[in-house]
Amino acid sequence: MEHDRGKPYSVLTRNEISVKMKKQINEISDIFFISKSDATVLLMYLRWDTLRVSERLGENKEKLLMDSGLESVVIDPNPDSSSEISLETDVYEFADDDDDDDDDYNDDNDDLIATPFCSHKFDTTYWREYLEKNFYYVEKIQTAISCPDQDCRSAVGPDTIEKLTLRDQEMYERYILRSYIEGNKVLMIKECPAQDCNYVIEFHQENDDDDEYSLNVVCLCGHIFCWRCRLESHRPVTCNKASDWLSSASRKLSDESFSLCSTKTKTVTCPHCLCSLESNTKMPQFLTCVCRLRFCSRCLRSEEAHKIEAVDSGFCVKTEVGILCEDRWNVCQNLLEQAKSDLEAFEESNIKKPSDLLREQDIMIIREGLMLIVQCRRVLKWCCVYDYFYTEYENSKKEYLRYLQANAIAALQSYSNTLQEQKDIVLTAATYEEYSFFRHTVPTATSNIGNYFYYFIKTLQDGLVDVKVKSYNGGAGPFWYCDRCTYANTWHDKECEMCYDDSASLVGELSDLSLNKVS
Numbered sequence: 001m002e003h004d005r006g007k008p009y010s011v012l013t014r015n016e017i018s019v020k021m022k023k024q025i026n027e028i029s030d031i032f033f034i035s036k037s038d039a040t041v042l043l044m045y046l047r048w049d050t051l052r053v054s055e056r057l058g059e060n061k062e063k064l065l066m067d068s069g070l071e072s073v074v075i076d077p078n079p080d081s082s083s084e085i086s087l088e089t090d091v092y093e094f095a096d097d098d099d100d101d102d103d104d105y106n107d108d109n110d111d112l113i114a115t116p117f118c119s120h121k122f123d124t125t126y127w128r129e130y131l132e133k134n135f136y137y138v139e140k141i142q143t144a145i146s147c148p149d150q151d152c153r154s155a156v157g158p159d160t161i162e163k164l165t166l167r168d169q170e171m172y173e174r175y176i177l178r179s180y181i182e183g184n185k186v187l188m189i190k191e192c193p194a195q196d197c198n199y200v201i202e203f204h205q206e207n208d209d210d211d212e213y214s215l216n217v218v219c220l221c222g223h224i225f226c227w228r229c230r231l232e233s234h235r236p237v238t239c240n241k242a243s244d245w246l247s248s249a250s251r252k253l254s255d256e257s258f259s260l261c262s263t264k265t266k267t268v269t270c271p272h273c274l275c276s277l278e279s280n281t282k283m284p285q286f287l288t289c290v291c292r293l294r295f296c297s298r299c300l301r302s303e304e305a306h307k308i309e310a311v312d313s314g315f316c317v318k319t320e321v322g323i324l325c326e327d328r329w330n331v332c333q334n335l336l337e338q339a340k341s342d343l344e345a346f347e348e349s350n351i352k353k354p355s356d357l358l359r360e361q362d363i364m365i366i367r368e369g370l371m372l373i374v375q376c377r378r379v380l381k382w383c384c385v386y387d388y389f390y391t392e393y394e395n396s397k398k399e400y401l402r403y404l405q406a407n408a409i410a411a412l413q414s415y416s417n418t419l420q421e422q423k424d425i426v427l428t429a430a431t432y433e434e435y436s437f438f439r440h441t442v443p444t445a446t447s448n449i450g451n452y453f454y455y456f457i458k459t460l461q462d463g464l465v466d467v468k469v470k471s472y473n474g475g476a477g478p479f480w481y482c483d484r485c486t487y488a489n490t491w492h493d494k495e496c497e498m499c500y501d502d503s504a505s506l507v508g509e510l511s512d513l514s515l516n517k518v519s
Contacts, residue, residue, distance in 0.1 A: 008204045009201050009203045009217060010204070011192075011199050011201055012199065012200050013199060013200070014198050014200060016200075017177065017180065017189070017200050021048075021176070021177065021180045024043065024048065024050055025039045025040050026039075028042065028043060028054070032054075037157040037158040037159040037160075038065075038070050038157065041068055041069070041070060041144070041157045042064065042070070044143060045067075045068040045144050046143075046185075047184060047185035048184045048185060048187070049185050050186070051186075068155055069144060069146055069147075069154050069155030070157075071117060072116075072117045072118070072154075111123060113160065113163045113164065114147075114160075115154045115157075115160045117147075117154035117155065118147050118149070118154040120148070120149040120152055120154075122148055124164055124165060124168070126148065127148070127164055128164070128165070130148045131145070131168065131171070135175060136171050136175055141179050141182045158172070187202060188204075190203070190227070192219040193230045193231075194222075194225070197219060197223060199219050199221055201217050201227075216233045216235065224375070226239060231246070234382045235457050235461070236382065236383070236457045237382050237386050237389070241386075242385065245385045245388070286303055325385070325388040326384075328387075329385070332381035332384060333381055335377050335380075336374065336377040336378055339370070339373045342373075343370040343371060343374055346366065346367065346370055347367075350363060358427070361439065362426060362435075365438075365439065365442050365443055366419070366423055369415075369419045369445075369446050370419070372449065372450055373412065373415070373416055373419070376412050377412070379408075379453055379456070379457060380405065383401070383405055383408075383460065386401070387405075396467050397467045400466070400467045401464060404459065408456050411452055412449065415445055415446075415449040418441070418442070418445050419446075422441055425438065426438040
């Protein structure tokens, strides 16, 4: 489903990312003759922008060191009586107030730790709690770690952390790596959002405006996600719509705001032309719209469809668009999971019992086909959300979308059957002609279905422009256009002449057909 061109992103391990980070630190350290600890602090302070660090060090090294907390704190030897700074070294530790502890003070003082740039000393327990509470366990990455003293801006770097316990050092290394990934101003790096996945994706900047590839990223763990929002791949739906759909608030709206039946007013919306009709009673009744459709005020089905549905139960069921979309979503989700299971089963069978009849080329052909089915099933699932958000009040587009969906489902099912049949044939193939037929037929079918879904997605992302709806904008002119059939009516017509015409039998047939599909 993707074009055959180089991917604009790389999938790296955490070790590979760590090597890139350490190389950047070493370069700054070697060029400007500063310690690796100071280079780490400066790069983190300027969000890993090597060029900016180099420029600042070249322009005014002392000012940069002071701004980043890498200059020693000078204590005034003659402070005012009101000053809070003591001439003696400040010591912070967790100790009891008993006088017996005073004898142990000198011994414990040797274990207290301070940064190289200030004299505020803390014990290891204080350091750990301070770092965990303010940095390690905080969601937002900070550009600098400063001394625990609230009035001190001295930087805490690797040279200070290495005096702490091994556990503290490991947590600091993870935090620095996290800063390199999440706070990097130059490189576009993100972690794969899949559970228990340790891969990191680096997106090459020169291609960051390429829409086709910026949406979907395929990790080596098999997870496919959106680069922008890190949700699972959700084409043709935008990131905001995908997030709204997955949120519980959206599910609540499906029962309240997005129902075709109004619950706050005494009006009912026609399911065909979307005109509002007054309903003077809460009991179900048949209403006749200006478009000549007669439907039930409760279930919104046509009179014929309503009688068919209610003949057994004796009552109708209230129809809500959100529930229908959720039902289709669940069905598509089950089909997607089945496609994933088929792919996993194929991979496991090749590992446990590799076939002597299949070459590596044949295995790649089948694997690509199964992976394509998974991607197509995911697209069809998110088409339900597209239907929910974009076409709820546009019946013409809804009918066209359902038509495109039906064709896409049929095409995908046909391809899936072809792949399964050809896979069974090649496993029992005995002649060269049978292998040649498989190696030609399946890749051709894979390419065709991939192109089919590529243009299917493009049609949806373009907004189904082939269907003209809501063309009346209230502007000046000799005509007004019907929102349903786009017929040009004169301003003397209060109703659409085409929709209201009794001779327009085709419109009536299409109306019934549309309602039968929805019901």
